[in-house]
Amino acid sequence: MRQVSVIIKFNLVTLRRFVIFTEKSMKNFTFLLLFSVFGGELLCHASGEQANIISLKNDSLLFSSDQIELDVFDSIPEKNIKEVVVYGISSGRLTFPLSLVSKTSLLNSSFTTPADALQRETGIFMSRDGIWATSVNIRGLSEQRLLFLVDEDRLLTATDIAAALSTVDMNALERIEVIKGAGSVLYGTGAMGGVVNFVIERPAFTPFLESHGNIHSSFNSSNQLWSNHAKLQLTNRQWYLSLNGSYRTADNIRTPEGKIPNSQFNDASWGMQAGMSSVANQELLVNYQHFEAWNVGLPGGSAFPPTATVRYKNVQRNLFDAEYVFYEITDYLKQLRLKAYTQNISRDVENIVNTSTAIFPSSNNITSGIKAVGDWEFTAYHKLTLGTEGWLRDAKTSRIKKVNSGTQINVFGEQPTPNAQVQDMGIFAQYSWEFSPRYWMLDAGIRLDYMKTTNDSAFQPVYKYSYFPENPSMRIYEDIPRSLLFKADEKNEFSYSAHIDLIYHPTRRQMLALSVSNSYRAPSLEELFKYIDQAGTLRVGNPDLRPEKGFFSNFSYTLSEDHFYIKTDLFANYLFDLIAEQHGTYTYQDEKGKVTQREALINTNIDKALFLGGEMELQWKINPVFSVLANLSYTQGRNIDKDTFLPQIPPMHGLFSVNYHQKELFDASVSALWAAKQGKVAPGENPTNGHLIFNADLHTEKFRINRNYLRFFAGAENIFDKAYYNHLSTTRGVLRLEPGRNIYVKAELGW
Numbered sequence: 001m002r003q004v005s006v007i008i009k010f011n012l013v014t015l016r017r018f019v020i021f022t023e024k025s026m027k028n029f030t031f032l033l034l035f036s037v038f039g040g041e042l043l044c045h046a047s048g049e050q051a052n053i054i055s056l057k058n059d060s061l062l063f064s065s066d067q068i069e070l071d072v073f074d075s076i077p078e079k080n081i082k083e084v085v086v087y088g089i090s091s092g093r094l095t096f097p098l099s100l101v102s103k104t105s106l107l108n109s110s111f112t113t114p115a116d117a118l119q120r121e122t123g124i125f126m127s128r129d130g131i132w133a134t135s136v137n138i139r140g141l142s143e144q145r146l147l148f149l150v151d152e153d154r155l156l157t158a159t160d161i162a163a164a165l166s167t168v169d170m171n172a173l174e175r176i177e178v179i180k181g182a183g184s185v186l187y188g189t190g191a192m193g194g195v196v197n198f199v200i201e202r203p204a205f206t207p208f209l210e211s212h213g214n215i216h217s218s219f220n221s222s223n224q225l226w227s228n229h230a231k232l233q234l235t236n237r238q239w240y241l242s243l244n245g246s247y248r249t250a251d252n253i254r255t256p257e258g259k260i261p262n263s264q265f266n267d268a269s270w271g272m273q274a275g276m277s278s279v280a281n282q283e284l285l286v287n288y289q290h291f292e293a294w295n296v297g298l299p300g301g302s303a304f305p306p307t308a309t310v311r312y313k314n315v316q317r318n319l320f321d322a323e324y325v326f327y328e329i330t331d332y333l334k335q336l337r338l339k340a341y342t343q344n345i346s347r348d349v350e351n352i353v354n355t356s357t358a359i360f361p362s363s364n365n366i367t368s369g370i371k372a373v374g375d376w377e378f379t380a381y382h383k384l385t386l387g388t389e390g391w392l393r394d395a396k397t398s399r400i401k402k403v404n405s406g407t408q409i410n411v412f413g414e415q416p417t418p419n420a421q422v423q424d425m426g427i428f429a430q431y432s433w434e435f436s437p438r439y440w441m442l443d444a445g446i447r448l449d450y451m452k453t454t455n456d457s458a459f460q461p462v463y464k465y466s467y468f469p470e471n472p473s474m475r476i477y478e479d480i481p482r483s484l485l486f487k488a489d490e491k492n493e494f495s496y497s498a499h500i501d502l503i504y505h506p507t508r509r510q511m512l513a514l515s516v517s518n519s520y521r522a523p524s525l526e527e528l529f530k531y532i533d534q535a536g537t538l539r540v541g542n543p544d545l546r547p548e549k550g551f552f553s554n555f556s557y558t559l560s561e562d563h564f565y566i567k568t569d570l571f572a573n574y575l576f577d578l579i580a581e582q583h584g585t586y587t588y589q590d591e592k593g594k595v596t597q598r599e600a601l602i603n604t605n606i607d608k609a610l611f612l613g614g615e616m617e618l619q620w621k622i623n624p625v626f627s628v629l630a631n632l633s634y635t636q637g638r639n640i641d642k643d644t645f646l647p648q649i650p651p652m653h654g655l656f657s658v659n660y661h662q663k664e665l666f667d668a669s670v671s672a673l674w675a676a677k678q679g680k681v682a683p684g685e686n687p688t689n690g691h692l693i694f695n696a697d698l699h700t701e702k703f704r705i706n707r708n709y710l711r712f713f714a715g716a717e718n719i720f721d722k723a724y725y726n727h728l729s730t731t732r733g734v735l736r737l738e739p740g741r742n743i744y745v746k747a748e749l750g751w
Contacts, residue, residue, distance in 0.1 A: 096181035096501075096515050096554060097569050097615070099124065103201065106170050108667075108699050110220055110715060110744035112250075113166045114176060114198070120673070122569075122615040122631045123180045125650035127728035130298045131223065131253045131739070132265035133163035133312075137728055138180055139571065140611045140635040140649045141193030144579070145521060145548070147183065149197040151287060153321055153341040154190075156393050157365045165196070167291045167317040167345065169269040171216075171229040171246045174201035181571070182519035182552040184497035185445040188389065188426045192521040192548060193573075200287060202273050203242050206235040214750030218713070222742035223263070225250040238278050245270035252297070255737040256723040262297035262309055281327040291317040299736050304534050305353060313348040335375040342368040351534050356404040359534055361416055363397040381434040386427075393422045395525050399533075401461075410466045411475075417529040417541070418458035418486050422522075425450050438508070443501040451493045451522055455529060458486040460588075481590040486529050486543060493547065495520040511558040521548040527579055527603045538600035540586045546605050550575035563621040573611040580606050580647065583684070608640035629657040636680065647685055651678035651727050668698040678727045691724035693717075702750070713746035 099121040111117040115134035119126040125137045135143045148155040148164055157164050176198055183191035203212065213232040219225065231244040246269050253263045269291040276284045296312035304310050321341030329336055344366045351359040369391030376384040399414040428447035435442060459482040465475045499517030506512065523545040532539040554571045586600040613635035621627045632654035637646035657671035677690040697715030721741040729736065 096179055096183070096499075096517070096552075097123070097556060099178040099180060101176040101178075103174050106173060106176075107748075108713060109697060110218065110713075110717065110742070110746070111170060112220075112225070114168055114170055114196075115165050117170065118176065118178065118196070120655050121178065122617050123613075123633045123635075124178065125633075125653060125728060126726065127648070128726050129163065129729075130265075130296070131250070131260075131263045132166050132267070132293065132296045133298060135163065135165055136196065137648065137650055138178070138194040139573070139613060140637045140646070142648050142728075144524060144527065145190075145193035147187050147191035147195045149187075149195065150289070150319055150343070151200050151321065152197060152339075152371075153319060153343055154367050154369060154391055154393075155343065155345075156190075156367045157345040157347070157363070163312075163315070164345070166267075167293070167315060168198045169244075169246050169271070169289075169291060171227075171231075172200055172244050172269070172271050172289070174199045180569075181515065181554055181573075182497070182499065182517040182550070184519040184521070185447045185499045185517060186387075186428060186430070188424060188428075188447060188449050188497070189451065189495065189520060189522045190524075192519045192550065200271065200273060200289070201242070201244075202275065202285075203233040203235050203240045205237055205240060205275070205277060207237050210235045212751065214748055216746060216748035218744060218746035220250075220742055220744045222717075222739050223250045223253040239276045240274065242273040243270070253739050256721045256740040257737060260299050260736055262311065263299050265293060265296040267291065267293035267296075267315075281329075283325045283327075285323040285325065287319070287321050287323075289317070289319040291315075304351065307354050308534070309352045310534075311350050313350045315345075315347050317343070317345045319343045332376050332378055333374060334377050337371075337373045339371045340369070342366065353534075358402045359399060360402075361397070361399040361534070363395065363416070365396075366394045368392050381437060383432040385430040387429075388425075388427045390425045391423075393525070395420050408466045408468050409472075410464065412464050413462040414460050414531075414533070415458045415462055416531055416533075417525060418455045418488075420453065420455035420525045420529060422525060423452045439505050441501075441503040443503070444499070446498045447496065449495045449497075449520075451495065453491045453493075453522070453525070453528070455486060455489055455525075457484060457488045458529065458531070459483065460485055460531065481592045481594065483588045483590040483596070485531055485588060486541075489543065493522060495522070495547065509560050511556075513554075513556045513558075515552075515554045515556075517552045519550050519552060523547065523579060523603075530603075538586065538598050539581065540600045540602045542603040545579055545603060546577045548575060548577050548579055565617075565619040567617045569615040571611070571613055571615075575609045575611070576607060578606040578609045579603055606639055606641070609637060609646055610640055611635060611637045611646075624663070625661055627659045627661070629655070629659065631655050639682075645680045645682050647682035648728055649678070649680070649682075650675075651688070651690065652676040664701055666698060666700045668696070670694065670696045675727070688725050688727040691722060693722050693724070694719045708749065708751045711748045711750070713744075713748075715744055717742040717744070 101117050101121065106117055109117070112131060113134045115126045115136050118124045118136050123139050127135050127137055127142065136146070138146055150168060155164050176196065179195040181194060183195040187195055211232070211234055213230070215230045218227045225248065227246070227248045229244070229246040231242070233242045234240065248268070249266045251264050252259045252261060269289065271289040274286045293312060293315040296315065298310040298312070319341065321339060323337060323339040326336040328334060344364070346362070346364045348362045349360065351361070353359060369389065371387065371389045373385065373387035376386070378384070395417065396419050397416045399416050401412040401414060403410045426447055426449040428445065430443070430445035433442045434440070461480065461482065463477065464480045465477040467475050497518060497520055499515065501513060501515045504512045526541060527545060528541050528543050530539060530541040550573060552571070552573045554569055556567065556569045558567045559565070581601040582604040584600060584602045585597050586602060587595060587597045589595050613633070615631070615633045617631040619627065619629050632652070634652040635649055637649045638644070639646055653675040655671060655673055657669050659667065659669040661667050672692060672694050674692045675690050677687065679687040681687050695715065695717045696719060697713070699713040700711055702709040702711050718739065718741050723737055726738055
């Protein structure tokens with residue numbers, strides 16, 4: 001029996017695909033994987049009985065459910081594989097709690113949006129504006145205080161009913177990484193409460209020209225959702241090319257009390273990832289993604305009147321980035337990454353208020369950035385990351401309101417927000433010191449940012465004209481008085497963020513970690529300047545908003561035995577100048593001196609807010625067949641000055657799952673998702689009852705047919721057709737039941 005040893009360092013992150021080159025076919029061999037988790041070392045073993053594929057399963061750490069496939073090639077000289085460092089958001093730069101949704105988890109279940117997948121993780125709760133338009137709340141902090149990334153490129157768009165997460169194709173992902181806590185020290189403003197990074201799947205270089213790919217199709221019964229995806233990968237020693245595409249169409253969703261009108265959606269995407277390594281220790285990586293959705297229903301919300309029918313006519317996202325990576329530049333500089341990207345998100349909305357009034361908002365957001373990050377290793381116990389980043393967001397919006405008076409159509413041109421830009425330049429450093437090997441480790445980091453915000457003047461209305469239905473080309477423009485909502489201005493701000501982590505290993509299998517950090521978030525363009533008038537509740541920005549600041553702390557304990565894993569977290573986050581919508585009177589004056597007052601939700605700084613909570617995750621491998629997974633999350637948020645509860649705080653919730661594994665045949669699981677009653681609500685919010693829903697899923701192993709394979713998936717969600725509400729949907733004015741029973745099937749053909 002031949003043994004191969006590889007050292008791989010990673011921190012709670014799914015490993016990429018690794019290739020082992022051997023002199024001959026390795027039947028019945030043992031593969032030895034040695035890896036480090038926050039300084040500790042654990043040992044995993046895997047054996048393979050086939051000459052071409054070896055499946056590696058992690059028996060020591062149960063948080064990793066993936067199988068890693070290692071291709072073994074005949075008659076290839078052995079190649080020495082050095083230490084491999086996994087690069088990504090969870091590559092060890094922060095000790096704050098991390099969650100990861102692997103490609104296996106995404107494939108085995110039937111998630112409509114990324115928020116559906118993330119809500120099963122500790123500390124994360126889904127918020128909903130529709131079936132397609134969903135987002136997440138992390139430890140009581142909603143999307144305004146979270147930073148969304150695609151391959152670490154900023155995903156920025158309007159923060160109100162924007163559904164940025166839903167523009168990511170889950171079929172193209174390798175994993176979803178989440179930092180639960182202040183990530184500002186690495187990512188700057190926006191990362192105050194957490195970071196969600198979507199990592200696109202990339203192939204690996206191979207010694208010969210190879211072709212891999214798959215086609216899969218699925219069906220969901222609750223909304224007649226048809227989903228199709230195809231992927232093709234061409235790989236060689238010095239280059240690779242990956243192409244993928246998806247298409248989905250869905251009707252109105254069914255709840256236990258009937259279908260929800262206007263909850264349909266359609267979307268499609270395609271992408272290209274390429275890599276080239278013609279020079280030793282250097283790589284060029286290129287990535288392009290296009291996503292488009294159309295006829296996406298928004299069933300309701302406080303921003304719209306009850307009679308309105310609202311939909312996204314079209315949503316598009318385009319991303320292009322290029323990255324050049326240098327490895328082993330000197331004995332100390334281990335890696336240097338240079339990256340540039342641009343991402344464009346456009347939205348066109350149709351709001352049919354009633355038979356006489358229609359509103360058509362649209363927006364276009366372009367974010368471009370550059371980034372350079374270097375990883376230094378002076379000794380095995382002293383490591384330093386230095387980086388700099390600059391990005392620019394350019395936002396333009398418009399809104400057309402059409403009113404049918406019976407004899408003519410009156411058209412009003414408006415601006416939801418003025419044309420505005422945000423520029424940011426930041427530098428950051430992260431130092432890691434293992435001052436007592438295998439026992440104590442210290443991480444510390446700091447980031448400095450300069451931000452510049454500029455905006456044009458915004459008037460309401462911008463213009464007005466009318467036309468007769470029988471002759472729409474003949475427009476009659478009117479000279480109307482305009483009201484100045486926001487005057488042209490420029491603001492400059494400096495900010496800093498810092499953190500320190502202390503990690504202690506009392507034994508090889510236990511870890512205690514204390515993290516303390518401060519964080520900073522500049523108000524978004526929408527919070528400063530928005531004027532959202534969709535014939536429902538008026539929502540208005542505030543140019544005088546102060547930046548949010550806060551102190552974050554987290555204490556965690558981890559125990560990882562051979563077949564048992566438990567992790568607990570306790571956190572306390574103190575924020576001041578927190579930005580929230582408050583009921584008030586909005587006053588503006590037109591050019592003729594006429595003063596208008598309207599009731600509105602106005603963005604306001606709350607002086608002090610405190611978030612307290614805890615999380616627990618447990619995984620237990622009872623025997624080679626059965627395993628159990630359970631988690632629990634609790635958050636409480638209070639306005640300290642007013643001694644009231646904060647809005648949009650999720651209830652205590654969790655997951656319990658029993659899993660069955662039949663080697664080389666199939667895997668099955670039965671799970672329960674639950675949430676307690678949320679009665680600790682802010683003034684004006686409604687409490688929601690708790691719920692308990694049961695799900696089941698089954699998926700086969702790969703049935704090999706020569707070099708091809710087939711795989712099947714099936715499952716049932718909300719098995720007992722339970723009627724319940726999502727608390728964070730009700731706080732946003734969406735008084736709709738969650739989906740009822742859903743049966744799904746999926747098939748995959750690969751090669």
